[in-house]
Amino acid sequence: xxxxxxxxxxxxxxxxxxxxxxxxxxxxxxxxxxxxxxxxxxxxxxxxxxxxxxxxxxxxxxxxxxxxxxxxxxxxxxxxxxxxxxxxxxxxxxxxxxxxxxxxxxxxxxxxxxxxxxxxxxxxxxxxxxxxxxxxxxx
Numbered sequence: 391x392x393x394x395x396x397x398x399x400x401x402x403x404x405x406x407x408x409x410x411x412x413x414x415x416x417x418x419x420x421x422x423x424x425x426x427x428x429x430x431x432x433x434x435x436x437x438x439x440x441x442x443x444x445x446x447x448x449x450x451x452x453x454x455x456x457x458x459x460x461x462x463x464x465x466x467x468x469x470x471x472x473x474x475x476x477x478x479x480x481x482x483x484x485x486x487x488x489x490x491x492x493x494x495x496x497x498x499x500x501x502x503x504x505x506x507x508x509x510x511x512x513x514x515x516x517x518x519x520x521x522x523x524x525x526x527x528x529x
Contacts, residue, residue, distance in 0.1 A: 394427045395469025395486040402436065402484035407473040410480065412438050429467070429488035433459035437483045443470070446483045464489035 402423070405416045414420055414434060424432045435456045440446040450456035469486045 392427070392467035392469050392488070395467055395488055396471060397469070398423055398427065399434075399469040399484040399486045400471035400473070402434070402486075403471040403473040403482045406436065406438065406482040406484070407475040407480070410475050410478055412436060412482070424486060424488065427467075427486075427488055430490055431462065431464060432486060432488040433462055435459050435483075435485040435487075438480050440483065441481055443472070443483075446472075450485075459485075459487055462487050462489065466490060 401417060406412060409416060414436060417423055420432075420434050424434070435450050437446050437449055440449060450460060465487050467488045470484070472481050472483045474481045
């Protein structure tokens with residue numbers, strides 16, 4: 391868990407709840423909002439309507455795009471927040487997942503796309519007692 395990413399997620403969830411809108415850009419572009427984290431790679435998952443983190447996580451796991459974010463290679467930090475809309479009672483969720491800056495690959499080396507897929511598969515398989523293991527967190 392990362393305090394800066396928790397703050398970024400909290401600000402996003404708060405803004406969505408205040409406006410009752412599910413929108414990545416409610417506070418501006420994601421790249422601008424995540425810049426203070428100093429991350430080289432980052433992704434954001436948002437949702438609304440689920441009353442628990444477990445239900446929200448299930449929805450993200452079942453969505454290929456959200457799942458890709460959850461299993462982002464090189465991710466080392468995460469922030470999560472939820473805020474309930476005072477108008478509708480909907481709960482808005484935001485999760486920010488980030489990794490450090492990547493070192494440049496030496497010229498002539500191949501991308502390790504299949505290695506990343508194998509790592510993601512191993513992470514899910516190794517989380518036997520977890521629904522999903524992200525950054526050593528059992529979810």
